[in-house]
Amino acid sequence: MFRIALKSILGRKARLVLTSLAVILGTAFLSGTSIFSATLDRTFNNLFQDVFANIDGYVRSTEVVEGDFGLIERQRIPAETVQKVLAVPGVADAVPDIQAFARIVGKDGKPIGAEGAGPPTFGSVAVEFKGALWTIAEGKFPSGPKEVALDESSAEKAGYVVGDTVKVIAQAGSREFTLVGIASYGDVRSPGGATFALFDVPTAAEFLGKPGFVDAILVVGDGTRTDEALANEIDKIFDPSAKVETLTGAEITKETQDDIGEALSFFSIFLSIFSVIALGVGSFVIYNVFSISAAQRQRENALLRALGASRSQITRSMLIESVVVGLFGSIAGFIGGIGISKLLGVALPALGFDLPSGGLVVTQSAVITTIFVGLLVTVLSAILPARRAGKVPPLAAMRATALETTGKGTKQLLIGLGFIAVGIAIVGAVIGGADNNYLGLGIVGVFVGTIVIGPNVARPVALFLGRPAAALRGVTGTMARQNAARNPKRTSRTSSPVLIGVALVTAVSALAASINGQISDIFTEQFKGDYAISVSAQGFGGLSPSLANDIGKIDGVKNATGIGTALAKIDNKGRTLTVISPDTIEGNYDIGLINASYSSLDKDGIFISRSLAERDNLSVGSVITVVLGDAVPRDLTVRALYEHDDLAGNRVISRETFAGTTVSSFDFGIYINLEDGADNTEVRAALQKAVDDYGQGKLLSRDEYIDEQAGQVNQLLGLIYGLLFLSVIIAIVGIIITLLLSVFERQRELGLLRAVGMTRKQVRTTVRWESVITSLLGAVTGIILGIGLGWVIVFALRDQGLSSFQIPIGTTIFIMVMSFFVGLIAAIYPAWRATKVDILSALNTN
Structure with a gap:
């Protein structure tokens, strides 16, 4: 029977290929996911091992506010800490490191990089020292408040060369610098496709963050101590209340590798979803084809039964065919997965996502998993058709044509309706108040029932x-x-x-x-302005608060108000607060204040939604302790309640609250209200010029802004x-x-x-x-x-x-x-x- 099964397969090569296509599509995405993920892991691991090869210590604050979607706000440390670290025995050199939002504007006046959903746009420090993360490929390191260096990828993309004037946008506003250097990060022109504007330490602190503060300190040892011993020596100079830690070079390397791996995991998730869908949907095709095969061979199987073949032998014959199909499809799919990985390796750099150099990583587990899953799906899909093939009687199917028999299917109908009933019952329970986690189970039940009664x-x-x-x-x-x-x-x-x-x-x-x-x-209902300037910052960077001030000075503009967000810790949990300017928000944005005005919000106050007040038993006059990214607890008094928490969330604070802190503040939008009788055409032209001069943001009318958000x-x-x-x-x-x-x-x-x-x-x-x-x-x-x-x-x-x-x-x-x-x-x-x-x-x- 084994030889008969193989001859049957070889005699129907076209059907073998067609049947295998469903397996090939699913396993190609599965193997492509494994290969590409392994390749990314190895290449980026090697990159950061090289970049941090000369770093022996990494000093930073332990105070972190964590928000949703991986957003974090880490406290900055005073710049004078560098001198203290330099005085530690065993330290050969130490320099500050700053990494914050910055957007490079191209020669065409448009910002470089994808806004919001693409790789991040950074500003950082590039200085000459033994453990430098950046190396200068052309020109020199920046020095002074008027000089900047760019990563190679960004410079090439924008067409900049050394000596050009480059506009950069950051927390302090929009400025022009002279390009003095083009830098590389290890052996890539830009890590992970991100853009980098690089400055000396004082310029970076003032332009990107807060003067007198840095994000971390890079340390190089003199070789007299191990990295662990050096980290311990540095930690001794800090009082525990300072909440500062020192990581070894290996620890910061591992953490950075994990962070980039998590950031790139969406590729694996995306391809995994495709492979699951392909294999799931393809199983119907495989099942159908083997049912077809059983119908086509009714006469053949009946002859074999008449010659003495048992039911189990006929069934095994078809299962052998399914193994061959699964094996052929899985191997072909694995080869296709290598092709998918190659295509991704070519496509991502073309889309601006620069990858480190290196060949594909084909692991043994990827091969085994692909073949096993392909075989399993194929054989499971063929079991029922194989059983039906074995039930063909020796005489009943002696006919010249093949026809798949059909019955009334009463049992099948009852089973399908049972699945649908159970699924609807679960969905009804969720609608009635049960945990939403059960919703998926109910939906699967309805899907299965619908397919069964098909x-x-x-x-x-x-x-x-x-x-x-x-x-x-x-x-x-x-x-x-x-x-x-x-x-x-x-x-x-x-x-x-x-x-x-x-x-x-x-x-x-x-x-x-x-x-x-x-x-x-x-x-x-809530946006009342005539115009809006929007960006898709999605929690990182945005518009400088200075832009709203400049917009408000334009003739014909009644007021312009910036709307931003801030991460804060409340009750030891990360929360997102909405940030407004109380003196300019009136007439632009309505959060539904209850018996209060925006002017009641000061730097020591907070507005909360009525739903939050009812949930936490709060009221006007209650005190809420808020910890911003500078790790300083602030007792904010509830000044008013509001109704509309759809956009504003549950908590609103004033921008004045950030005064004197080390925390950067950005706007995700600016709402603009025109004076009565203002010439709309002239004012819009003036607004557009201001946006163009700034270099970032999109000016939209009220209707355009609402349509864009929706x-x-x-x-x-x-x-x-x-x-x-x-x-x-x-x-x-x-x-x-x-x-x-x-x-x-x-x-x-x-x-x-x-x-x-x-x-x-x-x-x-x-x-x-x-x-x-x-x-x-x-x-x-x-x-x-x-x-x-x-x-x-x-x-x-x-x-x-x-x-x-x-x-x-x-x-x-x-x-x-x-x-x-x-x-x-x-x-x-x-x-x-x-x-x-x-x-x-x-x-x-x-």
Whole structure:
């Protein structure tokens, strides 16, 4: 039987390749993820080992405020600490290190680097010393308040050469410097694609942070002590109350490697999601193909049974075939994963994400995992078809044509409805107040139940969807409609990949449309200004507070107010506070103050939302201890409560609170209110000039700003559409294989139709419309399921402020149109094959 199984595989090479495609797609992303992750880990580990090779100690504060999404605010240390460290026995040299937000403006007046979602834009220190992190590739190190050096990648991207004037934006504002040097970081032109503007220590402290303070101190030993002993010696000079620590060179290297690894982990997560989706959706194709194979070989298997083969031998024969398919697909997928890793290695530098030099890292675990997962998915998908193949009786299947048997499926219907009922019950419990973590379990139950009952609903739905084809194409349309409904099991399985992809996209699109609409309503209600200047800082950097002051001096501007955020520690937990300027916010932003005015907020005060006051039993006059990034506790008195916490969050403080601190302050937006009677055209031109001179930010009218804020959620759809595209590719493969079986099953039928006058064009039309009906079946079911799923998610998030549900009409129409074309594309090859059926051979019943 083993030899028979191998001969069967070799005799159907085209089916082997087509079946393996589903495995190849999934395992390619899986192996690509493993290889690329291992390559990134090794190359960046090697980079930072080289960069920190001469660093023996790293002195910094232990006071850290941690916020959401990995944001941290570490206390700065006084610059005079450097002299104390230099006096420690065993220290050969020590220099300050500063790393903060800075944005380089290109020659075209546009900032370099992607704003918000891209690699960060830094300002830092570059000085000549033994443990220097930066080396000068051209020119010299910067010295003085008018000089700057740039990383090689940024200089090349902007077209800057030594001697040019470069505009840089930082916490202190926007300034022009003379480019005196171009630097590299180890063997890369820019670490991780980030941009770097480099200064001497005094300039960096004043321009990037706070004069007289630095972020850390780099230490080089004289060789008389180990790194651990040197760190201990340095720690002895600090009082415990100073909360300063000294890391060894190995420790700061490891920490930096871990940080960059975490920052780059989204690549692995992204590819892992693709591989899971591909393998999950591909399992339907694999299952369908092996069901097809069992139907095609009914006569062959019956002959083997008649010659003495047992049921288990027939089953094992098909399982052997699944092992070969899984092995072939996994190996091919692994090779494809190497290609994906190579493509990523080329694509990322092209997108501005510079990677250290080095070859691909192919680990043994990546090989084993890829082959094991590919084999496991393939064999599990083939078990049920293999069992059915073994049940073929010796005589019942002695026929000239292959036809997959179908039954009423009452048991299957009951099982599917049971899954749906359990899923709906779990979802209902979540809606009723149960933990949201159970929502995913309920959704999976509904998905599984829908797929299980698919064959029971496929026939009536296919007949309904096929009515337009029958009406438009006559006899060929009618035949296509009946062919799609003839075997509902096969039609349902074939449409399942389309169903899953469409359901996911529709659900997320519905969620995005609902969030979009609610954000628009919120900004319409709370944003009162005529114009806004916005940046996508996302917690790091932004606009200097000085810009709002400059904007407010323009003729025709009544007031301009900056809105920012700050990380703080409250009750020993990281919190994000909204920062406003009380004297300019009136008429620009409405947070719904309750019986109070903005002028009541001073440097020692805080506004809190009414919901927070009710939750924590606070009121006007209560005192809240707030610790900013300088680690100094401040007792702030509640001056007022407010209603609207959608944008402002639960806590609002005055920018005056930052006066005298070491904490940097930025605005993520500036709201502008014009004077009555001001010439809108002239004022806008003046505002645009101010923004252009500054070098960063986007000037938007009120309506434009509201649309932009509401539209940000659409960025989430990019990933989802990528997943849909992957599902579509697998669905096309599945539909192609299924239609090829359909052609094989109906060879005699096609021969008879050709014999009585059906043209080749009519044959192609029949196959094409059958494919379209199958694709639309998955799309329609997926849209219905996706809309329901979207509503459930929106309702479950009501406690997070999401209160309205909107159906994504545009996305729904796009999906239906795309599904139509998917059906057309998938039918090209099977339709061509159908026209090549030999009439005489097809009519031969022997």
